[in-house]
Amino acid sequence: MNLEKYYNLEGCKLSFTRQQASDFAKSVAGDFNPIHDVDSTRFCVPGDLLFAVIIHHYGLRQTMGFSFSGMVSGDDTLILPEVNAREISIYDENNKKYLDVSSNGEHSKDQKLIGSLTRNYVEFSGHTFPHVLVPLMKENHVMINTERPLVIYDHMRISLDTLDIDSVDLSLSESIFRLYNKRGDVALNYNLLCNGETVGKGQKKMVLSGLREYDQARIDELVQIYNERKSNYRNGD
Secondary structure (H helix, E strand, C coil), rough: CHHHHEEECCCEEEEHHHHHHHHHHHHCCCCCCCCCCCCCCCCCCCHHHHHHHHHHHHHEEEEEEECCCCCCCCEEEEEECCCCCCEEEECCCCEEEHHHHEEEEEEECCCCHHHHHHHHHHHHHHHHHHHHHHHHHHHHCCCCCCCCEEEEEEEEEEEECCHHHHHHHHEEEEEEEEECCCCCEEEEEEEECCCCCEEEHHHEEECCCCCEEEEEHHHHHHHHHHHHHHHHHCCCC
Protein backbone atom coordinates (compact mmCIF):
# COMPACT_ATOMS: atom_id res chain seq x y z
CA MET A 1 0.00 0.00 0.00
CA ASN A 2 1.49 3.31 -1.12
CA LEU A 3 0.02 5.35 1.72
CA GLU A 4 1.72 8.62 0.73
CA LYS A 5 -0.58 9.13 -2.25
CA TYR A 6 -3.60 9.40 0.04
CA TYR A 7 -2.51 12.43 2.07
CA ASN A 8 -0.46 15.63 1.90
CA LEU A 9 2.13 16.59 4.50
CA GLU A 10 3.98 19.91 4.34
CA GLY A 11 6.14 20.31 7.42
CA CYS A 12 3.72 19.61 10.25
CA LYS A 13 0.58 20.41 8.25
CA LEU A 14 -1.51 17.35 7.29
CA SER A 15 -4.36 17.57 4.79
CA PHE A 16 -6.42 15.37 2.51
CA THR A 17 -8.24 16.15 -0.69
CA ARG A 18 -11.70 14.67 -0.99
CA GLN A 19 -10.45 12.53 -3.87
CA GLN A 20 -7.54 11.14 -1.85
CA ALA A 21 -9.75 10.23 1.09
CA SER A 22 -12.45 8.75 -1.14
CA ASP A 23 -9.92 6.68 -3.09
CA PHE A 24 -8.47 5.32 0.15
CA ALA A 25 -11.90 4.38 1.49
CA LYS A 26 -12.92 2.53 -1.65
CA SER A 27 -9.70 1.05 -3.04
CA VAL A 28 -7.85 0.27 0.21
CA ALA A 29 -10.49 -0.15 2.92
CA GLY A 30 -13.29 -1.44 0.70
CA ASP A 31 -15.53 1.06 2.50
CA PHE A 32 -18.41 2.36 0.38
CA ASN A 33 -20.13 4.46 3.02
CA PRO A 34 -21.66 7.45 1.15
CA ILE A 35 -20.01 9.93 3.55
CA HIS A 36 -16.72 9.12 1.79
CA ASP A 37 -18.04 10.10 -1.63
CA VAL A 38 -16.32 13.15 -3.09
CA ASP A 39 -19.62 15.00 -3.60
CA SER A 40 -21.21 14.09 -0.26
CA THR A 41 -22.56 17.02 1.76
CA ARG A 42 -21.52 15.13 4.92
CA PHE A 43 -18.11 14.13 3.57
CA CYS A 44 -15.46 13.01 6.05
CA VAL A 45 -11.99 11.50 5.88
CA PRO A 46 -12.01 7.81 6.92
CA GLY A 47 -10.85 7.22 10.49
CA ASP A 48 -8.79 4.31 9.18
CA LEU A 49 -6.79 6.72 7.03
CA LEU A 50 -5.99 8.90 10.05
CA PHE A 51 -4.98 5.78 11.98
CA ALA A 52 -2.64 4.64 9.19
CA VAL A 53 -1.06 8.09 8.70
CA ILE A 54 -0.39 8.56 12.43
CA ILE A 55 1.38 5.21 12.77
CA HIS A 56 3.30 5.80 9.56
CA HIS A 57 4.41 9.25 10.76
CA TYR A 58 5.18 8.62 14.43
CA GLY A 59 5.94 4.91 14.35
CA LEU A 60 4.35 1.95 16.12
CA ARG A 61 4.37 1.29 19.86
CA GLN A 62 3.29 -1.90 21.57
CA THR A 63 0.21 -0.27 23.03
CA MET A 64 -1.64 2.50 21.21
CA GLY A 65 -5.03 4.13 21.66
CA PHE A 66 -6.85 6.48 19.29
CA SER A 67 -9.83 8.51 20.54
CA PHE A 68 -11.78 10.48 17.94
CA SER A 69 -13.52 13.72 18.83
CA GLY A 70 -14.42 15.09 15.41
CA MET A 71 -14.81 14.17 11.76
CA VAL A 72 -12.20 15.58 9.37
CA SER A 73 -13.59 17.17 6.21
CA GLY A 74 -11.75 17.72 2.95
CA ASP A 75 -11.21 21.36 3.93
CA ASP A 76 -9.44 20.80 7.25
CA THR A 77 -5.70 21.11 7.78
CA LEU A 78 -4.41 19.25 10.83
CA ILE A 79 -1.25 20.05 12.75
CA LEU A 80 0.98 17.11 13.69
CA PRO A 81 2.92 17.99 16.87
CA GLU A 82 6.67 17.71 16.47
CA VAL A 83 7.16 15.98 19.80
CA ASN A 84 8.31 12.60 21.04
CA ALA A 85 5.57 12.08 23.60
CA ARG A 86 3.48 9.15 24.79
CA GLU A 87 0.31 11.26 24.52
CA ILE A 88 -0.45 13.71 21.74
CA SER A 89 -3.56 15.54 20.53
CA ILE A 90 -4.26 16.45 16.92
CA TYR A 91 -5.87 19.84 16.28
CA ASP A 92 -6.64 21.78 13.13
CA GLU A 93 -5.47 25.30 12.32
CA ASN A 94 -8.45 26.72 14.20
CA ASN A 95 -7.57 24.81 17.37
CA LYS A 96 -10.40 22.30 17.01
CA LYS A 97 -9.43 18.86 18.33
CA TYR A 98 -9.99 15.74 16.25
CA LEU A 99 -7.91 13.01 17.78
CA ASP A 100 -6.07 11.96 20.96
CA VAL A 101 -3.31 9.39 20.63
CA SER A 102 -1.78 7.53 23.57
CA SER A 103 1.08 5.05 23.34
CA ASN A 104 3.37 2.95 25.52
CA GLY A 105 5.97 0.22 25.29
CA GLU A 106 8.65 -0.51 22.73
CA HIS A 107 8.86 1.65 19.61
CA SER A 108 9.37 0.61 15.99
CA LYS A 109 9.59 2.37 12.65
CA ASP A 110 9.91 -0.91 10.72
CA GLN A 111 7.95 -0.06 7.58
CA LYS A 112 7.35 -3.73 6.74
CA LEU A 113 5.65 -4.30 10.09
CA ILE A 114 3.78 -0.98 10.00
CA GLY A 115 2.65 -1.61 6.43
CA SER A 116 1.38 -5.09 7.31
CA LEU A 117 -0.50 -3.87 10.38
CA THR A 118 -2.16 -0.89 8.72
CA ARG A 119 -3.03 -2.75 5.50
CA ASN A 120 -4.58 -5.73 7.27
CA TYR A 121 -6.31 -3.57 9.88
CA VAL A 122 -7.89 -1.38 7.22
CA GLU A 123 -9.01 -4.40 5.16
CA PHE A 124 -10.45 -6.01 8.30
CA SER A 125 -12.23 -2.79 9.21
CA GLY A 126 -13.77 -2.51 5.75
CA HIS A 127 -15.80 -5.68 6.34
CA THR A 128 -17.68 -4.18 9.30
CA PHE A 129 -20.69 -3.32 7.13
CA PRO A 130 -22.68 -5.33 6.31
CA HIS A 131 -20.98 -8.50 7.58
CA VAL A 132 -20.80 -7.55 11.28
CA LEU A 133 -23.19 -4.64 11.83
CA VAL A 134 -26.27 -6.07 10.14
CA PRO A 135 -26.43 -9.27 12.25
CA LEU A 136 -25.85 -7.19 15.41
CA MET A 137 -28.65 -4.77 14.54
CA LYS A 138 -31.00 -7.62 13.73
CA GLU A 139 -30.20 -9.38 17.01
CA ASN A 140 -30.94 -6.18 18.95
CA HIS A 141 -34.07 -5.28 16.91
CA VAL A 142 -32.78 -1.85 15.86
CA MET A 143 -31.23 -0.34 12.76
CA ILE A 144 -29.56 2.84 11.57
CA ASN A 145 -31.41 5.37 9.44
CA THR A 146 -31.20 3.68 6.05
CA GLU A 147 -31.80 6.96 4.22
CA ARG A 148 -29.00 8.81 6.03
CA PRO A 149 -26.77 6.08 7.48
CA LEU A 150 -24.17 7.35 9.92
CA VAL A 151 -21.65 5.18 11.76
CA ILE A 152 -18.65 7.00 13.24
CA TYR A 153 -15.51 5.95 15.08
CA ASP A 154 -15.28 6.51 18.79
CA HIS A 155 -11.94 4.89 19.54
CA MET A 156 -9.60 2.08 18.62
CA ARG A 157 -6.87 0.33 20.58
CA ILE A 158 -4.09 -2.12 19.79
CA SER A 159 -1.81 -3.97 22.21
CA LEU A 160 1.07 -6.12 20.95
CA ASP A 161 3.06 -8.52 23.11
CA THR A 162 6.17 -7.84 21.04
CA LEU A 163 7.36 -5.78 18.09
CA ASP A 164 9.87 -8.47 17.12
CA ILE A 165 7.62 -9.62 14.28
CA ASP A 166 7.37 -8.81 10.60
CA SER A 167 3.62 -9.08 9.96
CA VAL A 168 0.29 -8.69 11.71
CA ASP A 169 -3.09 -10.11 10.75
CA LEU A 170 -6.45 -9.70 12.50
CA SER A 171 -9.20 -12.06 13.56
CA LEU A 172 -12.51 -10.97 15.11
CA SER A 173 -12.95 -12.51 18.56
CA GLU A 174 -16.08 -10.80 19.91
CA SER A 175 -18.63 -8.16 18.95
CA ILE A 176 -20.66 -6.30 21.57
CA PHE A 177 -23.68 -4.06 20.97
CA ARG A 178 -24.90 -1.60 23.61
CA LEU A 179 -28.14 0.31 23.16
CA TYR A 180 -28.90 3.74 24.67
CA ASN A 181 -32.37 4.82 23.47
CA LYS A 182 -31.82 6.03 19.89
CA ARG A 183 -28.07 5.64 20.06
CA GLY A 184 -25.85 2.63 20.39
CA ASP A 185 -22.24 1.61 20.26
CA VAL A 186 -20.54 -1.44 18.84
CA ALA A 187 -17.26 -2.75 20.23
CA LEU A 188 -15.35 -5.12 17.98
CA ASN A 189 -12.68 -7.08 19.83
CA TYR A 190 -10.05 -8.84 17.79
CA ASN A 191 -6.86 -10.86 18.07
CA LEU A 192 -3.63 -9.76 16.43
CA LEU A 193 -1.83 -12.66 14.78
CA CYS A 194 1.59 -13.37 13.29
CA ASN A 195 1.96 -16.61 11.34
CA GLY A 196 -1.17 -17.93 13.01
CA GLU A 197 0.04 -17.23 16.56
CA THR A 198 -1.70 -14.64 18.76
CA VAL A 199 0.66 -11.73 19.44
CA GLY A 200 -1.78 -9.17 20.79
CA LYS A 201 -5.31 -7.86 20.99
CA GLY A 202 -7.27 -4.83 19.86
CA GLN A 203 -10.64 -3.13 19.87
CA LYS A 204 -12.55 -0.80 17.58
CA LYS A 205 -15.59 1.02 18.94
CA MET A 206 -18.16 2.77 16.76
CA VAL A 207 -21.19 4.93 17.54
CA LEU A 208 -24.51 4.45 15.76
CA SER A 209 -27.07 7.26 15.90
CA GLY A 210 -30.66 7.75 14.78
CA LEU A 211 -31.61 4.18 15.64
CA ARG A 212 -35.11 2.94 14.97
CA GLU A 213 -37.05 -0.33 14.91
CA TYR A 214 -35.45 -3.01 12.75
CA ASP A 215 -37.00 -3.41 9.29
CA GLN A 216 -35.59 -6.30 7.26
CA ALA A 217 -36.87 -4.98 3.93
CA ARG A 218 -35.14 -1.62 4.40
CA ILE A 219 -31.92 -3.27 5.55
CA ASP A 220 -32.00 -5.57 2.52
CA GLU A 221 -32.40 -2.52 0.28
CA LEU A 222 -29.52 -0.72 2.01
CA VAL A 223 -27.22 -3.74 1.65
CA GLN A 224 -28.19 -4.12 -2.00
CA ILE A 225 -27.38 -0.47 -2.71
CA TYR A 226 -24.09 -0.79 -0.84
CA ASN A 227 -23.09 -3.90 -2.80
CA GLU A 228 -24.08 -2.26 -6.08
CA ARG A 229 -21.89 0.75 -5.26
CA LYS A 230 -18.99 -1.58 -4.58
CA SER A 231 -19.56 -3.57 -7.76
CA ASN A 232 -19.90 -0.44 -9.92
CA TYR A 233 -16.68 1.01 -8.50
CA ARG A 234 -14.70 -2.18 -9.10
CA ASN A 235 -16.08 -2.49 -12.63
CA GLY A 236 -15.20 1.13 -13.38
CA ASP A 237 -18.79 2.28 -13.85
